[in-house]
Amino acid sequence: MSKLPVKMTINGQSVSHEVEPRLLLVHYIRETVGLTGTHVGCDTSQCGACTIMMNGQAVKSCTLFTVQATGADIMTIEGLAKDGELHPIQQGFWEKHGLQCGFCTPGMIMAAVQLLERHPKPSEDTIRHQLEGNLCRCTGYHNIVKAIEWAADKMAAAK
């Protein structure tokens, strides 16, 4: 299969490769670029474990071909902590025990980044509704909700 050139920024670093046109963005991030924090949990875009930020929007990176992301500015879970300082959402997941096996966690956290941008003071209902696209099998969501509430408070206090 003939390959096409792609070039994008991931976590502030410019990357470029030649890829098969059918290569999904999530596989590009994991296999070609080697950032394995973004996970694959399903084949049908239900689980949200592959959620990343692309041009400021939370997207499921299994729903895009790599070639569609050329020129994009992408942030994965590895790019969220700045200068060794955890993002408040990461801190919230740690403080409130918002994870157990950790597999859905990167996608949950990236979805929460967008959630708190849109709803800086979310109600419990809003958080639950906004997490519709991310599945967790360990926590029953209770502590994920608490983690995001914790982060919202922390981020509001920092403003």
Added chain:
Amino acid sequence: MAVTEDRLFGKSIKRREDPRFITGRGNYVDDLKLTGMTYAAFVRSPHAHARIKGIDVGAAKAHPGVVAVFTGKDMTGVNSLPCGWDLRKEKGIPGVVEDLAIVPHMPLTSDVARHVGDPVAVVIADSQSAAQDAAEKVNVTWEPLPSVTATDKAIASGAPKVHDVPTGNTAFKWALGDAAATDAAFKSAAVTVKKRIVNQRLVANAMEPRACVARFDDSTGDLTLWVTSQNPHVHRLLMCAFVLGIPEHKVRVIAPDVGGGFGSKIFLYNEEVVCSWASRQIKRPIRWTSTRREAYLTDAQGRDHVTEAELALSKDGKMLGLRVKTTANLGAYLSTFAPAVPTFLYGTLLNGVYTLGAIHVEVTGVFTNTTAVDAYRGAGRPEACYVLERIVDAGAAALKMDPAELRRKNFIPKFSGAYQTHVAVSYDSGDYAGALDKLLQLFDYKKLRAEQAEARTQGRLLGVGFSTYIEACSIAPSKLVGALGAGAGLYESGKVRVHPTGGVTVYTGSHAHGQGHETTFAQLVADDLGIPIEQVEIVHGDTGLIPFGMGTYGSRSASVGGTAIRMSIDKIKEKGKKIAAHLLEASPKDVEYVNGQFQVKGVPSKAVPFGAVALTAYVPHNFPEGLEPGLEETSFYDPSNFCFPFGAHACVVEVEQETGKVKLLRYVAIDDVGNVINPMIVDGMVHGGVAQGVGQALWEGAVYDGDSGQLVTSTMMDYAMPKADMLPMYETGRTVTPTPVNPLGIKGAGETGTIAATPAVVNAVVDALGGLGVDHIEAMPLTPERVWKIIQAAKAGK
């Protein structure tokens, strides 16, 4: 065990494993990339039942990038995947009525495919995409055969046979309890209730799909297998000794970070065996990662029982007898521990928390053309609890008695030591009324009933449901489980290595895949040794480092694995006392270990710190005569009995009359899991377990098309996984009744929520519909469609 301020045991400290997970630096199997790596794709049966007339691999082999293509015929000398639990009379296993039909399960089937997804060939290529493309070019000539997916049809005469065995599709028959005493109880009963209770098939759905990387090193003859396993030593033993016939000491199995298991990663599967074998052929590493659809088709599934249950009661509500007849769907093959789940993990729990007069249970295991069924979170115990808690509620309805009151009337009184049930097991300790009391306090039951009555006057359907459950954890001793048919022991290993500078590495045979052992075990060790937790490292999941261990399932890690670690620490202290006594010029019997130092009893000023003893052990210049240098101890703990956690759960639901939609308004869980190392972690497990239990009650279910045998719910689009906005916040609480079985007093906490939640929710929905005359719902999940139909039928019947 008292919790003092400076102790970590009992404290909700943050998890030490989290920093890597929240920053995307976990180390899961699919993250692994090795030099020269190849990728495997499996060719699977699209039919539920079909004969293989021929396999043409020519086009696949010619595909660019393909390294090898193998079928079952290439795997000469490779044996069947073993079933690790026997049920045969000649072995003296109790309760066997008809022997287990032990059927072959080849890693790649070469004669007949027996379920959709049964693997028949593997393609190995330089890239994942080349492997997948070439797999599509493998041309299998199929002769489709009639298939059967439901147990009632499978045991009917003339049904298609899944295996060529004389017993047809009956895999085994088993019974437990006293049939005559149970018959007598029913004769003397004032009231009897009989219900058909269906416990539908579930899919575990750990978020991380199964995966493996097999690397054969031709220069040393060593094979390393990284695999998503809950029990790497069990994987190694079964694969080496039973399937591939290769020496265990030349195989290292590593289960790194594993993204959830819930039972589904206990078992030895076809794919890891095939990749291990194939890596030895091609002499290159091979990686295989399941797609989610493959996971639905091949991960061992759970539950799938059809039961007739009968309860005999006296006029004043004493439970006199319980009669249970269950048909269990085992799927197409015998998965690793499949025969144990609907027998010894099910029948033995039917006594519940009640002083029942007599019990008799009969179980028939049945083969069908479906994915194999084995342990899924709770494994047999949720099925038992569901039957019992539903039939108890039906009994309460028949007696017109409050369901909480009927339960209380029949509770086994508070005890510690032993309570002998009618179904073989003897409980360790319990205070069942205590748990219910605490629940009712938190729940404000009276007020809820008043609200329910008020709601009914407005035409709203509010329901309250209870579940007072018992669970059996840390199943042991090995001698007993061996007598019951287990092919393995159920002890655990714990090795403690003290380093010369006073740091400690602990090697546990338990495996964490979400449980937080790196934190809880470290809490235990830091407390026991009186050293900072930063000086303690917990290592798990590597057969190359760890003494043979049995792994994590059945809520056994803290109680069995934790105790093994405690035993090694005790040995370390004993040896340390000898070293310290020598340095202090005292007798070892006059030395005690207090707050991280060895001291002369009652004289804290005459002491040697732990670190100094550690250094002396490795630089033994001034050392007791005859004592070996070094400070490292290993223990294997084989408990004397099971542990039996228990509790009382309740919930409130509202059913929408017009749509049948059930909304879970409140969920309250009081659990007694004995002593608790880290309450935050235990609460988290309860939350997740409850979500899975509610999921079964309301949404989840594996559905097979009865004609084609296709799994209709084979993606996350079709199988309804619980989502955040479908669930409430949970209210949790605890009573603490330590177990006398192990020195930690820990019972086990991993499965309680899953066991208790399903009947609590279904009981609440039945209660909500009680005003319409509904006293039972036969099948789950309680989807809006099912509930709406029940409401319509109830209204029409009036």
